[in-house]
Amino acid sequence: MDIKAYIESGILELYVAGALSEAENKEVYALMQQHPEILQEVLDIELAIVELTASVSQSTTRKSLELIKKTLGFNGTDDAKVISIAKPKYNWITYTGWAASIILAVGLLWTVTQNNQLKSNIQTVETQKSQLEIEIEFAKTNLDKAKTLISVLRDENITQVPLTGQGPFAATYAKVYWDTNAKRIFLDVDGLPDPPQGMVYQVWSLTLNPLTPVSLGTLDQFTTDDNKIFEIANPNQSEAFGITLEPAGGSASPTMEQLYTLGVVASS
Template sequence: MDAKTYIESGILELYVAGALSEKENQEVYEMMKQHPEVLQEILEIESAVIKLTESVAPTQNITHFNTIKSKLNLEGGTESKIIDISKPRYNWVTYTGWAASIVLAGGLLWTLNLNDVLKSDIKIAETQQELLEIQIEKSKINLNEANNLISVLRDNNISQIPLAGQGNFEQTYAKVYWDKAKQRIFLDAQGLPEPPEGKVYQVWSLTLAPLTPTSLGTIENFTSDENKIFEIENANQSQAFGITLEPAGGSKTPTMEQLYTLGIVKS
């Protein structure tokens, strides 16, 4: 499920309310790690809950206070209100006990509201800490990937194979960095457009005589990967590399009508 659909599903509101199971909470946490917009939506929901609580609590306290004043005949006004002490309906002990009960109820309500605000503040702080930890971990991973790629680009034993656009896709391009010693390639796919929904790019190793394609797998995370650089295992004696657009899950043989790029390894 994409981030937009996930946000609109209403599951984040249930997460903030604490109404999800442990498994569902874990699913939300995984979505937060993968999609910053999901985490931002959670923070906005929690902030809205706090603002709503703050706006409602004072009104409720005033309402209870006014009710107490009304019951005790303490409402202000120009006309004085006299209680007939010769025939009292209730004695002062009854009034005091009744009023104390209302004050206590109002105090409990205020305490509950305060506890809700404190719990929301704690949850926001925990979520922000999780976001910071995710960002730090992501920075470490990006730094390691960058250092790894730099070492590959500077290695004279690494073969560079440009892949040119083909047929109706002549504007596309890609580049393969082949590390034969470690039997892997680094595919720079920055020149490929976003695949349509239900489609994936599939990478092929080719031998030319006779023409034999061997699948190196599909790029499932093409859209979410910002750098568009993918490390792929390749133990083949490749003479060329190609990229086709295939149905989700990939194909056994390349769809030549959807051949986006092709490049021959120079001997």
């Protein structure tokens, strides 16, 4: 029998751990009685484990060793049969290294998991923060617009121009609040329906004699603007305002067949 190969096979560690079958345990026990080298190896393994659990008292350790010897059937006279090895192959440092490796691996796994969770939480917080910043900015913009509109409505110098529905669009309406000092208008188009696909409302400043239309731009955000109030620059000496429906991008001159609303500025 190759005792060295048997010792290195790992079966003795399994024996000490109690992981062998009853038949295998009997086999190892018989070989321990026949070969002092195997017995010594088992004792070395047991000793390493006992030292690894050094939290127990020294008296408990000694009792454990005596119990091992007693269980194996060796008394004081049999000790002379045990071959002493100066440096056991399996010492407490070896098993401590295994334990440290396991602890380190578990620690690294926990750290990686926590880092991934932390990164996920940070991304979630950053996303929520960005969304909140957008909502705050949107609310601030709406508040600023509301304050501006209130100041315009309360200003006695603001010229109000009602725009009434024309021809087949008689049910429509709009209203212009013209701030001549700031050269701008606030156009309320809540009385207009959503434009058809591919079409857009275009706003015109008109002089009447001769009739000259000047485009003030298109209402490209009509369907997405909940308030339906638009601030538009108007540096013109307007005598009337009109709104037509035009192809997307607007037209160079108004399509009179699509004139929705028209209003004349009252004489001062």
